[in-house]
Amino acid sequence: MRGQGRALLRLFALQGAWNYERMIGVGMGYAAEPLLEDLAAASPERHRAAVGRATEFFNCHPYLAGLALGAAARAEHDGVPGDQIRRLRTALCSPLGALGDQLFWAGLVPIVMSLALAAVALGAGGLALAAAVVGFNVLRLLVTRWALATGLEAGMSVGSVISASWLPRAAPRVAVPAGFAAGLALPLVGAWLLAGAAGGTSSVLAAAIGGCGGFALHRWGGARWTSLRVGLLLAVLTLLWTRLAP
């Protein structure tokens, strides 16, 4: 099948037209276009129908979307009926979303950023940060390439191929190192940031008050009290206290 390189590149812009109507459907159609080019010459009608299906509603984790993209493109080339391809896409949305969120958003991203924070606090500076970003993106490229290649090879049997792959085993396992890395980073970065703030013991006291208040509000104050809102509220209260206190 031609166009795999271009499809891989386009997977990086999968969410370029993210919207509440088809979510990443347009991006999927854009990424599928090179993979479906062969169909255009053979049967323009099948090609148009395939492009139309590729742009329908779809949502999953963007790093794993290549599995669905490749599988659907393979199925289109194999002449699988359109309704079956639609059902395959629908069936892949939730598992690919859940696995990707667990593996990347709740796992690898916090690991990488926590380790970068710890390294920066220990004085490694911008180089450690650059290494973290490059390392993460190399891994992301490898996963995206694997996903597309696996989907293209598996076609309609992509579900069983995913089940037998490393993906469902790796996703739940990253939570442990993610927790460890976050735990390691927090005291280090807290101490490093406090060192830059003047005030000595009073700074530590202010941080403790902010920490306890923030934790209580954030943890037990309900969904409205996001970390950002808690931060803004306590910052405003601090400024008011500074202005009004004798």
Place this chain on the structure above:
Amino acid sequence: MIDLTVGTLALLVGWGTLVGLDLVSVPQGLLARPLVAASVAGWLLGDTETGLRVGALLELFALDVLPVGASRYPEYGPAAIGATFLAVGLPSASGLGVGVVWGLVVALVAGYSLEWLRHTNARQVHRWSAELDAGSTAVVRRLQWSGLARDAARSAVISGLAIALAFAIGVSGQSAFLGLQAPITPVLVGVGVASALSGALRTAGRGPRLAWLGVGVGLGILAVFSFGVGS
């Protein structure tokens, strides 16, 4: 206060545009993380250390956010650039805290701009639904590229405003900030650590994951004293 030349503004807005695009549209490669966005902004402004500190503090808030699907979440990337610009130009005792407060405000507003972008994209997609269903590759390309262009414009505007308003805040409030000995920075450090910890606890749940989080905290505290971090 840092001089806001056209060159500086262009560099920072250019970086802010890349950072804004990275969050959702392309390439989602961690450039939008506040630690990365602020560090590069600090480097562009000739003060990488302040950039790292602003980025680290905002990163603690961002670690609590799961950017899942259609949910609305703050946008910390361009916010981190505006925060760094403000912090670099202020006295170090108050600069970090004041800059990060500004960053939190921008992150909140920028989150709403993402929602606007998604609704605008949806209207365009709805308008061209028939052509999409008919398999028009020209319409697919048009929608994809217009979505990207819209996000680039949104990111540039948010970044430009974050920097320009930071400049105005810095100029108008310079004397007030000079006298400000408020414990705003340590309070924000406390809230940031608490937010990240709360987020980690939520993800960890119970059992071995929670235990490993505890082990990490213990080793982190040990490392603080062993390496003399903060002393």
